[in-house]
Amino acid sequence: MRLYIAEKPSLGRAIADVLPKPHKKGDGFITAANGDCVSWCIGHLLEQAEPDAYDVAFKSWKLEHLPIIPTQWQLKPKSSTRSQLSVLKKLVKQATHLVNAGDPDREGQLLVDEVIAYLGVKGDKLNQVQRLLISDLNPQAVQRALNQLKSNRDFIPLSTSALARSRADWLYGMNMTRAYTIQGKKVGYQGVLSVGRVQTPLLGLVVRRDEEIEAFVPKPFYEVLAHLLTDKQQGFTAKWQPSAACEPYQDEEGRVLVKGLGQNVVERISGQPAQVTGLVAQDKRQAAPLPYSLSSLQIDAAKRFGLSAKEVLDTCQSLYERHKLITYPRSDSRHLPVEQFSLAPSVINAVIKGAPTLISHTDAPNPKLKSKAWDDSKVEAHHAIIPTEKIAHLSALSMNEARLYQHIARQYLAQFYPAYQYAETQVEVTIAGGIFTTKARQNKSLGWKSLFSNNNKIVEHNTENNQEGEPESQTLPALKKGQWLNCERGELLEKMTQAPKHFSDASLLSAMTGIGRFVTNVEIKKILKDTDGIGTEATRAGIIELLFKRGYLLRQGKSILATPVGRGLINSLPMSATTPDMTALWEASLDKISHKTMRYQAFMAPLIQQLSELIGQAASELPRALQGLASPSKGKGFPKKKSAYSTKSSGKYKAKNAKAGTVAKKKS
Numbered sequence: 237m238r239l240y241i242a243e244k245p246s247l248g249r250a251i252a253d254v255l256p257k258p259h260k261k262g263d264g265f266i267t268a269a270n271g272d273c274v275s276w277c278i279g280h281l282l283e284q285a286e287p288d289a290y291d292v293a294f295k296s297w298k299l300e301h302l303p304i305i306p307t308q309w310q311l312k313p314k315s316s317t318r319s320q321l322s323v324l325k326k327l328v329k330q331a332t333h334l335v336n337a338g339d340p341d342r343e344g345q346l347l348v349d350e351v352i353a354y355l356g357v358k359g360d361k362l363n364q365v366q367r368l369l370i371s372d373l374n375p376q377a378v379q380r381a382l383n384q385l386k387s388n389r390d391f392i393p394l395s396t397s398a399l400a401r402s403r404a405d406w407l408y409g410m411n412m413t414r415a416y417t418i419q420g421k422k423v424g425y426q427g428v429l430s431v432g433r434v435q436t437p438l439l440g441l442v443v444r445r446d447e448e449i450e451a452f453v454p455k456p457f458y459e460v461l462a463h464l465l466t467d468k469q470q471g472f473t474a475k476w477q478p479s480a481a482c483e484p485y486q487d488e489e490g491r492v493l494v495k496g497l498g499q500n501v502v503e504r505i506s507g508q509p510a511q512v513t514g515l516v517a518q519d520k521r522q523a524a525p526l527p528y529s530l531s532s533l534q535i536d537a538a539k540r541f542g543l544s545a546k547e548v549l550d551t552c553q554s555l556y557e558r559h560k561l562i563t564y565p566r567s568d569s570r571h572l573p574v575e576q577f578s579l580a581p582s583v584i585n586a587v588i589k590g591a592p593t594l595i596s597h598t599d600a601p602n603p604k605l606k607s608k609a610w611d612d613s614k615v616e617a618h619h620a621i622i623p624t625e626k627i628a629h630l631s632a633l634s635m636n637e638a639r640l641y642q643h644i645a646r647q648y649l650a651q652f653y654p655a656y657q658y659a660e661t662q663v664e665v666t667i668a669g670g671i672f673t674t675k676a677r678q679n680k681s682l683g684w685k686s687l688f689s690n691n692n693k694i695v696e697h698n699t700e701n702n703q704e705g706e707p708e709s710q711t712l713p714a715l716k717k718g719q720w721l722n723c724e725r726g727e728l729l730e731k732m733t734q735a736p737k738h739f740s741d742a743s744l745l746s747a748m749t750g751i752g753r754f755v756t757n758v759e760i761k762k763i764l765k766d767t768d769g770i771g772t773e774a775t776r777a778g779i780i781e782l783l784f785k786r787g788y789l790l791r792q793g794k795s796i797l798a799t800p801v802g803r804g805l806i807n808s809l810p811m812s813a814t815t816p817d818m819t820a821l822w823e824a825s826l827d828k829i830s831h832k833t834m835r836y837q838a839f840m841a842p843l844i845q846q847l848s849e850l851i852g853q854a855a856s857e858l859p860r861a862l863q864g865l866a867s868p869s870k871g872k873g874f875p876k877k878k879s880a881y882s883t884k885s886s887g888k889y890k891a892k893n894a895k896a897g898t899v900a901k902k903k904s
Contacts, residue, residue, distance in 0.1 A: 237331045237332055238332070238335060239273050239274075239275065239327050239330075239334050239335065240368065241335065241337055241351065242275070242277070242338075243347055244276055245276050246557045247276065250378050251274050252268065253375055253378070254378050256268050256272075264323035265323060273327055273331070277317075280314065281314060281318075282312065282350055284311065284312075285310035285311065289310055290304070290306050298418070299419075302414060302851045303407070303411040303851045304414075305407065305847075311354055324351060333364060333365075334352060334361065337370065339564065340617040340618040341568075341618055341774060342397050342772070342830060345394045345617070352365065365388035365389075366385040367387065368385055369384075369386070369617060372563045377625070391617075394617065394830050396830075400836055404822060404843055405432070408431075408843075409432045413428065416429040416809070417429045419857075419859050420808075420862050423858050423860055424863055427801070431805075432779075433819055434770050434775070434779050434819055436809065436814060437770065438816075439783055439802055439806055439814075442744070443798045443807070446797055448735070449735045449736060449738065454732045455493065456495070456730055457492055458493075458495055458729065459475060459498070460476035460729070462475075462510065462667055462727075464665065465722045472674065472712050472713060475673060477672065479670070491733070495730070499728055501726060502726035502728050504670070506723065506725045507724070508667055508668050508723050509667075510665050510722065510723045511666050511667075511719070512663060513717070514662070515662075517662075518661075520659070522658075523608060524650040524656075524684040525684075526607075526608070527644075527651065528643075529568050529569055529621065530552070530565055530568065530621065531748070531769070531773055533548060534745050535742045538742035539742045542794065543741070544741050544777075545741055545780055546778070549565070549566075549777045555633075555644075559626075559637070560624060561626055561628050561641055562623055562624060562641065563621055563622050563623075565621055567618040567620060567773060568772070569614065569620050571609055571615050571619060572610050572615065573615045574610050574611070576610070583648070584649065586623065586627045589627045590628030601649050601652035605651070607650075607652075623645045651684075653683050653684035653686065654683040656679075656683040656685045658677050659678045660676070661675060661676050661678075676710055737795075741794070741796070748770050749776075750766060751764070752766060752768055755815070755816055755817045757817045768823060770816055787799055787802070787867070804861040813850060818846070822843070
């Protein structure tokens with residue numbers, strides 16, 4: 237008997253649907269006509285044991301016990317899903333061949349692997365376990381995946397990476413939470429102080445941003461515009477570029493802070509001749525934006541629709557599992573496997589039939605065009621989020637489901653349009669020895685941008701292409717180098733420096749996915765790639781929501797701010813625990829483990845040493861920034877002591893999902 241172990245009931249049923257019929261439904265499994273069987277986990281069936289499982293003395297929270305570091309790690313069955321583990325135990329014993337059908341990511345890999353290991357599978361049976369990677373729950377896609385089974389051994393590094401992350405989270409969260417909760421009581425703070433490897437640096441970003449805004453003092457700065465005329469009285473403006481001699485009067489961003497300097501420039505250029513001393517006209521092309529990863533979709537949807545990261549994730553999960561309209565949503569990839577290009581005509585056809593308004597203002601997509609999205613070298617366990625071959629019935633979807641489906645579909649369709657082409661002109665004008673510049677863009681062919689336009693006017697635009705410094709929207713007259721103009725007048729603009737903006741859902745997610753911008757250690761910054769982040773696609777939304785539930789963050793309109801308790805915690809912790817430097821380095825190391833360029837022990841050993849130092853630091857200082865603060869009420873979801881540092885191997889499953897899975901299991 238071949239046993240497929242899916243990550244959850246919905247995936248299990250999708251696999252069973254393409255196996256030979258008739259089916260026999262049991263309690264927690266489905267048997268096909270050929271004798272093969274499908275069963276499932278309900279999220280993680282196992283979890284890290286509590287400290288008192290290693291030593292009963294650890295039931296009491298005492299500083300002298302810390303750090304608690306298991307020598308032999310223990311997993312225990314989750315009480316809520318123990319019955320399903322019993323079902324799998326019986327089936328695994330009966331099976332001759334096992335197939336890991338966890339979700340196509342590192343947590344999905346570990347989730348099933350840890351069950352197989354816990355149930356004692358060894359020897360040839362373990363070596364022969366196969367891996368089934370499913371990113372689309374429609375029958376034809378599941379059947380294709382079944383025809384492409386791989387050896388599960390090929391995914392050991394992915395599983396090891398997830399295991400290292402799980403244990404690192406437990407070690408760090410449990411020890412640091414106990415240490416600071418104990419110390420907090422000494423200054424009168426009665427709540428549990430939850431400290432986490434990812435959540436605390438993320439909170440630190442918000443706290444520091446809030447404090448920076450409060451301390452900000454606006455200052456005036458000055459710009460000068462030259463209003464220019466050709467001999468045919470055609471006008472345009474150019475902006476003054478201060479010379480090196482002006483540096484003593486500028487801030488670090490090059491803004492002129494002395495009004496008199498700007499006034500002097502205005503007086504010098506008004507009514508003076510001007511000459512075009514630089515003219516560069518270029519034809520440029522811009523390729524279509526890549527399909528979405530989960531984070532890029534969450535960022536874009538937050539900006540466009542005001543949706544939180546959790547709302548996007550929950551909506552996408554419904555589009556994937558319930559409606560089967562999109563591929564696996566918890567993806568960190570923005571590329572597609574080359575072999576999937578052959579499916580493009582049927583996917584495009586399904587999109588156009590289901591959402592015809594997407595192309596109502598443009599030509600039909602060309603399925604023969606192949607964008608840079610198709611790149612096997614950039615696809616690992618999962619690929620970008622795209623529509624499936626199933627035709628959508630938008631009227632049957634909720635407003636957010638319809639919005640996000642069309643958003644994902646439009647991004648996919650963009651791959652089958654030519655590049656956006658435009659002419660960009662950059663002009664340099666010299667007036668009385670000063671340099672003034674301007675630039676303008678003229679559309680030549682909208683290409684993929686026609687999908688985001690209405691009557692040739694772009695009304696909707698993918699955010700990744702809205703780059704700072706894009707040409708201003710003025711039209712330039714015909715110019716040539718050496719041409720003489722007249723500066724009709726100079727204009728002094730007085731502006732005020734602006735405080736940084738509070739974090740929003742979009743900017744906080746952006747910070748998590750490109751954390752290098754916020755890393756302070758120069759050496760660590762060198763190690764990180766532009767795409768390195770903290771947390772995973774599966775956990776980022778949950779981590780943000782967790783900070784709200786624990787009373788550390790609050791919303792004020794679209795802004796996300798830290799609460800007094802959130803500030804107090806950050807200002808009580810050592811800097812290394814509140815900045816993303818250490819966490820970003822850990823994430824980079826976990827990525828190396830998954831690519832077999834770092835060993836598990838090489839990651840864990842320095843982590844344990846660093847943890848010991850942090851606990852020593854916690855013991856030597858009191859968290860006085862929390863003095864006088866009351867802990868958030870239980871009504872706001874603040875965790876009880878036992879669960880405050882709980883670090884399940886994945887943030888993907890909530891109690892309601894587990895409950896739903898149990899119901900589904902009973903029905904099957």
